[in-house]
Amino acid sequence: MIKGVLLDIGGVVYVGEAALPGAVEAVTRLMAAGLPVRCVTNTTRTPLAGIVERLQRLGLDIGADDVFTPARAARAYIETHNLAPHLLVHPSLEPELSGHGGGAGEAVVIGDAGDGFSYAAMNAAFRKLMGGAAFVALAANRTFKDGDGELSIDCGAFVAALEYATGTKAIVLGKPAPGFFEAAAASMDCALADVAMIGDDAEADVAGALDAGVKAGILVRSGKYLEGDETRYAPRPTLVRDSLAGAAEWILEN
Secondary structure, eight states, X not given: OOOEEEEOOBTTTXXXXXXOTTHHHHHHHHHHTTOOEEEEOOOOSSOHHHHHHHHXXXXXOOOGGXXXXXXXXXXXXXXXXXXXXXXXXXGGGHHHHSSOOOTTOEEEEEOOOGGGOOHHHHHHHHHHHXXXXXXXXXXXXXXXXXXXXXXXXXXXXXXXXHHHHHTOOOEEOSTTOHHHHHHHHHTTTOOGGXXXXXXXXXXXXXXXXXXXXXXXXXXXXXXXXXXXXXXXXXXXXXXXXXXXXXXXXXHHHO
């Protein structure tokens, strides 16, 4: 029996500023059936408040406690380890991560910096890492569905470049890190074995969640989905549906 739902949002609930057909109604049906829903997103261009505002503007009864972002996880990591962040992130995310920790050293924190991925910025991060700073990646996704409806390169390639140059593996805090899924499930008083994950990324969303221990990983053919994704990564999805509406229908039946 499924007791809670973990839900990717970009490419599943909306693309850009527009809700995908039937998505808002699907989330509303899940919540009306008494299933807690937590939004788990690897978005690193928009601060938490902006994500919540967008969801509420679309008509969803979602609050800040219902949304789990890599920046939220990074802030907790920085504070727990008392590290001063050297940020290579989108400007909109900087206020959420600045001014924390510092007594125990530094951490390079990298997300989707967009146009901020200049040689100078990457080299500054490289030098910090070579000097002993911790290496924290908000996420390591390959692509995302941009507001214009086209795929764009995500921060994973830039994380890989710094890993290659420094010989240091980044600590990834967003999906597919098991702790990211675990924290969201725990906030619903659920074990991972009692929840379903819905996403458009067969690798980070679905295979990552299944590896972490969720009951069901549902891949939807929207957002960044590409033909053949259902067989491209292991573990393979529990099931594949054309949209969030179809995924919600299956969950309500189970």
